[in-house]
Amino acid sequence: MSENNPSAMDYAEHEKTYAGFIAFSKIGAITSINVVxxxxxxxxxxxxxxxxxxxxxxxxxxxxxxxxxxxxxxxxPSAYAFGLAGLLAVLTVA
Structure with missing residues (x-):
């Protein structure tokens, strides 16, 4: 055994990774909508x-x-780009 307490986890690092995943998911979702x-x-x-x-x-x-x-x-920034794309869509498609 490497440690006396094998169930000890680095919760701070898990929370940091999860926060990064959520942030990247938000950026990815808005960027995908912008591409459409x-x-x-x-x-x-x-x-x-x-x-x-x-x-x-x-x-x-x-x-x-x-x-x-x-x-x-x-x-x-992706939300601002979405606003710009929406404005351009209204101006060019209509």
Missing amino acids: LCLLIFGLGSGYSILAGWVALLATIVAAVIGCALGQKGWI
């Missing part, structure tokens, strides 16, 4: 929809990278 919104802009838009779709997609990628670096509050 970008596809909507590309597919249904007219006029400047190609440009608007690329701007929204680039903003989504940049926001996801920044969000991964921020940690717990990492979903906020």
Whole structure:
């Protein structure tokens, strides 16, 4: 046996890993919704929809990278990118 108490676990490290998983899941979910919104802009838009779709997609990628670096509050840049993509979708699809 390596220790006298084999059931001792590092709960602090487990909680830190779980918090990171939840933060990454939030970023991933919002980014996936943004990509679908970008596809909507590309597919249904007219006029400047190609440009608007690329701007929204680039903003989504940049926001996801920044969000991964921020940690717990990492979903906020992706939410701003979602707002931008939503605005561009309303302007180009309508």
